[in-house]
Amino acid sequence: MKILSDIEIAQACTPRKITEVARSAGIDEEYLELYGNYKAKVDYRLLRECQRPDGKLILVTAINPTPAGEGKTTTTVGLADALHQMGKNVVVALREPSLGPVFGVKGGAAGGGYAQVIPMEDINLHFTGDFHAIGAANNLCAAMLDNHIQQGNALGIDVKRIVWRRCVDMNDRQLRNIVDGLGGRMQGVPREDGFDITVASEIMAVLCLASDIPDLKARLGRMVIAYTYDGKPVTAHDIKAEGAMAALLKDALKPNLVQTLEGTPAFIHGGPFANIAHGCNSVMATRMAMRLGDYAVTEAGFGADLGAEKFLDIKCRLAGLKPSAVVVVATVRALKNHGGVAKADLGQENLAALEKGLPNLLQHVGNITKVYGLPCVVAINAFPTDTPAELKLVEDKCRELGVNVALSEVWAKGGQGGQALAQEVLRLCQQESDFRFAYDLQDSIEKKLTDISQRIYHADGVVLTPAARKQMAELEALGYGGLPICMAKTQYSFSDDASLLGAPRNFTITVRNLKVSAGAGFLVALTGDIMTMPGLPKVPAAEKIDVDENGRITGLF
Numbered sequence: 400m401k402i403l404s405d406i407e408i409a410q411a412c413t414p415r416k417i418t419e420v421a422r423s424a425g426i427d428e429e430y431l432e433l434y435g436n437y438k439a440k441v442d443y444r445l446l447r448e449c450q451r452p453d454g455k456l457i458l459v460t461a462i463n464p465t466p467a468g469e470g471k472t473t474t475t476v477g478l479a480d481a482l483h484q485m486g487k488n489v490v491v492a493l494r495e496p497s498l499g500p501v502f503g504v505k506g507g508a509a510g511g512g513y514a515q516v517i518p519m520e521d522i523n524l525h526f527t528g529d530f531h532a533i534g535a536a537n538n539l540c541a542a543m544l545d546n547h548i549q550q551g552n553a554l555g556i557d558v559k560r561i562v563w564r565r566c567v568d569m570n571d572r573q574l575r576n577i578v579d580g581l582g583g584r585m586q587g588v589p590r591e592d593g594f595d596i597t598v599a600s601e602i603m604a605v606l607c608l609a610s611d612i613p614d615l616k617a618r619l620g621r622m623v624i625a626y627t628y629d630g631k632p633v634t635a636h637d638i639k640a641e642g643a644m645a646a647l648l649k650d651a652l653k654p655n656l657v658q659t660l661e662g663t664p665a666f667i668h669g670g671p672f673a674n675i676a677h678g679c680n681s682v683m684a685t686r687m688a689m690r691l692g693d694y695a696v697t698e699a700g701f702g703a704d705l706g707a708e709k710f711l712d713i714k715c716r717l718a719g720l721k722p723s724a725v726v727v728v729a730t731v732r733a734l735k736n737h738g739g740v741a742k743a744d745l746g747q748e749n750l751a752a753l754e755k756g757l758p759n760l761l762q763h764v765g766n767i768t769k770v771y772g773l774p775c776v777v778a779i780n781a782f783p784t785d786t787p788a789e790l791k792l793v794e795d796k797c798r799e800l801g802v803n804v805a806l807s808e809v810w811a812k813g814g815q816g817g818q819a820l821a822q823e824v825l826r827l828c829q830q831e832s833d834f835r836f837a838y839d840l841q842d843s844i845e846k847k848l849t850d851i852s853q854r855i856y857h858a859d860g861v862v863l864t865p866a867a868r869k870q871m872a873e874l875e876a877l878g879y880g881g882l883p884i885c886m887a888k889t890q891y892s893f894s895d896d897a898s899l900l901g902a903p904r905n906f907t908i909t910v911r912n913l914k915v916s917a918g919a920g921f922l923v924a925l926t927g928d929i930m931t932m933p934g935l936p937k938v939p940a941a942e943k944i945d946v947d948e949n950g951r952i953t954g955l956f
Contacts, residue, residue, distance in 0.1 A: 405511050405956040409519035412660050421656060424490060424664040424691045434527050437518050440653040443611055446686055453689040455723040455828045459698040460707035462760050464890055466742050467732040470780040471698055474728045477514035477809020479696040480661040481817030490692035491665035494680045496523050497598045499570040499933055502941035512810030516657055516665045520952045530568045530597050532651040536644040537566045537600045543640045544624055548588050554637060555627045558590045563624035568597035572934030599675045599931040604919035607669035607681040608717060615652055616645045622918035654684035661814050673700030674890040675931050677709040682718045701890035703727060703763040708855050711771055712836050713883050713921055721834050724827035725767045725775045729760045731785045737900045746784040753789055757796050758902035764802050770854050772835050774827040778807045778820050840881055844871050847884045848924060852908040856893045862909045870913040885921045887929045895927030
């Protein structure tokens with residue numbers, strides 16, 4: 400029997416009209432803006448006018464990713480479908496995929512197997528145009544900044560201290576560092592410049608954290624885009640850019656409504672990467688999911704050291720959210736990879752390697768329960784090669800921490816394969832918890848960096864390069880010291896060295912650059928060799944993506 404690909408499974412599904420999905424979620428048609436039959440934006444007025452009490456928030460996170468895969472989005476979708484099958488009123492809230500990974504390494508990012516959100520092709524490609532609007536707003540700000548300099552530079556902007564970069568939603572290493580403004584006096588002021596991928600733009604973070612249009616405009620206006628010759632910050636407000644940017648973003652700010660393969664309502668909105676940004680879908684979409692559902696299931700990007708840490712320490716802190724339960728997703732295969740087994744050999748039972756890799760999972764679980772004080776369950780994303788002995792070893796080790804393990808078979812069985820996980824999540828949602836943050840906002844920047852490094856990564860401490868230490872002093876002098884920290888770090892390791900798998904010890908975290916994202920409301924600390932513009936791999940996924948004469952897309956996984 401042929402095994403269907405993700406896109407073949409998605410294309411074989413007969414979806415419900417989005418008006419029906421909205422009706423089932425309690426959304427009146429007056430709030431809908433239709434994008435065809437199967438997608439819609441939901442007006443932000445719904446949050447003001449719907450008086451329903453908020454449902455419980457469930458966060459899905461994972462171990463550090465490996466080439467073996469973890470299935471976090473798949474588990475998130477499958478868990479929601481399982482709750483839906485059990486008669487629960489549930490809504491999903493996910494991030495939008497970036498074109499960079501879709502055409503680069505990852506391929507599609509809308510779940511997998513029989514636990515997907517649809518229309519899969521649209522979600523993975525242009526969707527409703529949100530990312531294009533963010534890129535246009537970002538580049539409008541860049542154009543207005545350079546135009547201000549060209550037209551006389553009344554603000555005294557130091558062209559060597561411009562911190563606002565252009566962006567494009569594509570992996571393109573060629574654009575990381577460029578020189579522009581060449582060709583003579585009327586062609587602009589020559590300077591060094593560069594591009595970030597759109598998901599790394601501060602405007603992405605601003606959109607995902609904004610509560611309404613006035614808040615969006617205020618945040619856009621606060622963004623620091625350059626510094627003057629005497630070291631004073633220049634904001635987007637100083638060049639009068641926030642109004643036009645907000646005009647470009649007014650529709651992008653509205654959450655997108657779609658559905659799972661099983662018809663569960665799903666909001667997909669915003670998409671910052673968790674290794675270079677805060678890695679969560681929009682506050683507005685999360686709040687809509689909570690307002691409409693008794694249970695809202697959401698995810699945070701990459702491993703719990705990145706996505707969950709930022710979800711809890713940044714998003715929950717800024718938006719006043721509190722999860723009722725946390726799911727940590729792992730696979731036996733990935734844990735064996737953390738234990739040193741090559742990808743080609745992961746199908747063979749290897750209890751020694753599994754035991755060696757298990758500390759990665761256990762450290763994430765310990766962080767959730769002991770640092771943040773939240774109830775947690777481990778979801779083992781099942782593979783046919785998993786043996787009873789391997790599954791028992793994972794279960795035994797987790798129970799030593801007081802955490803249950805549930806086998807998840809949602810990739811193969813959809814919501815039916817997530818019943819055990821759903822039962823445990825429902826049980827955890829009834830428990831009281833003592834939610835707390837990993838660091839105190841009032842502490843110094845260095846103390847906050849140290850707390851994240853020691854408490855979450857289990858490093859010996861943090862090392863700031865001379866340049867970062869100077870930036871830290873400047874940021875504190877400018878009044879930005881009280882902001883939360885957004886760590887930009889490799890997703891593959893607890894450390895800032897991607898090769899250190901498992902749960903490494905006896906290492907330090909090196910911060911080489913500190914900058915303020917004043918609009919988003921956090922400081923960004925760049926560690927290791929992390930970059931804000933990825934490159935394509937030797938064989939990009941784009942080589943396998945195609946479309947036929949009828950417009951049917953193939954190769955998206």
